[in-house]
Structure formats: C-alpha cells, structure tokens
Amino acid sequence: MPTAKNDCFMPRENISIIGFPMDLGSGRRGVDMGPSALRxxxxxxxxxxxxxxxxxxxxxxxxxxxxxRVGDPKLRYLNEVLKTSLTLARTVEKVLDKGNFPLCIGGDHSMAIGTIAGIAAHCKKNKKSLGVIWIDAHADMNTHETTPSGNIHGMPLAASMGLGHPSLVNFYGIKPKLKPEHCALIGIRSVDIEERKNIRKLNPAVYTMSDVDKLGIHRVISRVLKQFRQQVDHIHVSFDVDSVDPSIAPGVGTPVKGGLNYREAHLLMETIAECGCMSSLEVAEVNPILDVHNTSAVFAAELIASSMGQRIL
Known part of the structure; x- marks a missing residue:
C-alpha cells in the first residue's frame, strides 16, 4: 500500500473549470442549468x-x-451519457496532465462517471493511487439490476468500483477505477433497498447522517483524511449539493430532509482545505428550477471557496 508523499498534495494554483450541463442521468429536469447558476x-x-x-x-x-431516446429503461439515455462522459474524462485527464486543478460543475451526478475515469487514467499513468470522498444524501451505488428508476445518476460510484453494467464498469478502459477501501461516503441518508446489498458487497467506508450526528462532522472528515493521507496519492472530492439540508439548499436535483447544516457543510470543506490534500473537485445537482433567487448555487459557490481556502479570518 503506497504512502502518500507531501508533494502529491501540494495545492495547484491554476484551476480549470469544466461545465457538464447534464440532466439525462436524472429523473428531474433543471440540473442541466447548474453550471450556469454557479457561474x-x-x-x-x-x-x-x-x-x-x-x-x-x-x-x-x-x-x-x-x-x-430513452433506450433501456434500466439505463436511461445510456448512449448520450457515455458519449459525453468520454469527452469529460478526456478533458479532466488533460487538465491534470497539465498540472492544473480540475473543478467540474454539474449537472446531475452521472458526471462522476467521466470525472473519476479521467482522474483514474491520470493516476494510472503517473503510478498514483486514487481516493474518493463522496459527499451525498445518496450512495449512488445502484446498478441496472437494482435501480428502481433507471436513472444513471444513481449508479456512478458502484460503476467506478467495478459493479454494474459492462458499458459503465469498463468505461474508459480502466476497471475498476477506484478501490472500495479508498472510498468514503459522508452524509448518506437515502438508500434504496436493493442498493444496500451493493454497499455491503463492496464495503466502502460509509458515514451516514446518524454517524455525523453522533461523532460530529469534524471528527468524521478528520478520520477520513487521516486514512487517505496514508493510503492514496490523489484525493478527489465529489460533492452533491443534496448532502445539505433542503432548508439551506432547496434547489437540488433530489432533496432529502435531515442533511448537513450550514456550518457542518462549511466546516467539512474548510477541513479538507486545511489538509491541503484535495487534488480535484466536482459539485453536482444544483437545480435552479427548484431554487429561490439562486440561493443554492450561491451557497455551493461559497462551499467551493471554503474548500479552496477561504476563511472567516
């Protein structure tokens, strides 16, 4: 198991923003306008x-x-998701190869199929190991066999860890792209019944909102970061804005009550920034149609700033 080198986690001063206006992976329209709302x-x-x-x-x-065309109802809009994810993966890989920091803004969470693939390819070339911190109300670990909706935004994490339809699992020629032991889910509170079997099978670290309530968000993220700094060379943070309570961020693709509060969300991202170990970031599921005066996008932009070093003092 590799030990992370300090130079692997040096913050990059050049940020490349990549918009992914995707709503095909979701069952609700509007998230395709997320990148514009964040801008x-x-x-x-x-x-x-x-x-x-x-x-x-x-x-x-x-x-x-x-x-x-919807196509397979268990893999809705699969062809276009794969086609555009290929472009995203190539773009992310190119940005990393240049030494820049990729900031991907969506769009529904199916975008992670492309972002994680591009990062995995970069890591493979440079003999680095990849770790992913998945901050979300949902585990996104369904497959075409377990999904109740057929929406691909509920499948990217399982596919990245090698579980699911071959077209998703083998995407970009790397399988698996992420080891389960190098993945941590935070803020989970809505999991489909059959999806639970996939979680148990792959067995990544999962911190539900109950765990956050009991342990505190600082202890949770500190534990994850300590583990990852010892095990991986590239930490990718995948942040779904629905991880936050809808009373704070109502404009998200799939809102679920009981999420992170304002300070928990900011402390989470501030702690990641203090670690100095984040090498890429994506923010998904901002939905302006469900928002009020763009408040959710403003909040998401503030969280991104917190993850990049913004402080009160």
Whole structure:
C-alpha cells in the first residue's frame, strides 16, 4: 500500500473549470442549468479573490432530452451519457496532465462517471493511487439490476468500483477505477433497498447522517483524511449539493430532509482545505428550477471557496 508523499498534495494554483450541463442521468429536469447558476453566483471571481489563476473551459456539449431516446429503461439515455462522459474524462485527464486543478460543475451526478475515469487514467499513468470522498444524501451505488428508476445518476460510484453494467464498469478502459477501501461516503441518508446489498458487497467506508450526528462532522472528515493521507496519492472530492439540508439548499436535483447544516457543510470543506490534500473537485445537482433567487448555487459557490481556502479570518 503506497504512502502518500507531501508533494502529491501540494495545492495547484491554476484551476480549470469544466461545465457538464447534464440532466439525462436524472429523473428531474433543471440540473442541466447548474453550471450556469454557479457561474452567475460569481464562482470564478470568488476563486480569483483567493489568489488562484482560473480558466473556464466552458461547457461540454450535451444534447437535450427532447432530442434523445430513452433506450433501456434500466439505463436511461445510456448512449448520450457515455458519449459525453468520454469527452469529460478526456478533458479532466488533460487538465491534470497539465498540472492544473480540475473543478467540474454539474449537472446531475452521472458526471462522476467521466470525472473519476479521467482522474483514474491520470493516476494510472503517473503510478498514483486514487481516493474518493463522496459527499451525498445518496450512495449512488445502484446498478441496472437494482435501480428502481433507471436513472444513471444513481449508479456512478458502484460503476467506478467495478459493479454494474459492462458499458459503465469498463468505461474508459480502466476497471475498476477506484478501490472500495479508498472510498468514503459522508452524509448518506437515502438508500434504496436493493442498493444496500451493493454497499455491503463492496464495503466502502460509509458515514451516514446518524454517524455525523453522533461523532460530529469534524471528527468524521478528520478520520477520513487521516486514512487517505496514508493510503492514496490523489484525493478527489465529489460533492452533491443534496448532502445539505433542503432548508439551506432547496434547489437540488433530489432533496432529502435531515442533511448537513450550514456550518457542518462549511466546516467539512474548510477541513479538507486545511489538509491541503484535495487534488480535484466536482459539485453536482444544483437545480435552479427548484431554487429561490439562486440561493443554492450561491451557497455551493461559497462551499467551493471554503474548500479552496477561504476563511472567516
């Protein structure tokens, strides 16, 4: 098992923003406007104010739902998800190869199929091990056999760890892209009945909201970061805004009551920043249609800033 080197976790001063306006993986329209909402929330300016050089690479082109065929009802819009995820994976890999920090903004959480694939390819070339911190109300560990909806945004984590339909598992030519022991889920509180079997089979570390209540968010993330710094060379943070309670962020793809509160969310991201060990970040499921005056996108942009070093003092 590799031991992380300090230079692997040096923060990159150049950030590349990649928009992924995807709603095909979701059962609800609107998340395709998430990247625009985050830009309107002055995401780039917030990062520049922290001293970063920021390059916005724009949005990856995705055909709208009205121009698509659903296809297999257990893998809805699979062809377009795979096609656009390929572009995303190549873009993320290229950004990392240049030594820049990829910040991917979505879009539904099916985007993780492409982001994790691109990161895994970069890590494989550079003989690094990948760790993923998955912050979400949902485990996203369904497969085509267990899904109750057929929505692919509920499958990316299982597929990345080698469980699911071959087209997702073998995507980008790397299988598995992530070892279960190098994955930690935080904030989980909504899991499908059959999905639980997949979680038990792969057995990643899972910290439900009950665990957060009992242990405290600082202890949870500190435990995860301590483990990862000893085991992996690249830490990717995948943040679904529905991990936060809908009273704070109502404009998300799949809101679930009982999530992280305002300070828990910020402390979580501030602790990650203090570690200095995050090498890539994605933020998913901002849905402006369900939002109020773009407050959820503003909150998400603030969280991104916290993860990149913004502090009260």
């Amino acid at each position: 309107i929330a002055n995401l780039e300016r917030r990062l520049r104010n922290l001293g970063y050089k920021v390059e916005d690479l724009g949005d990856i082109k995705i055909k709208i739902m009205e121009k698509q």
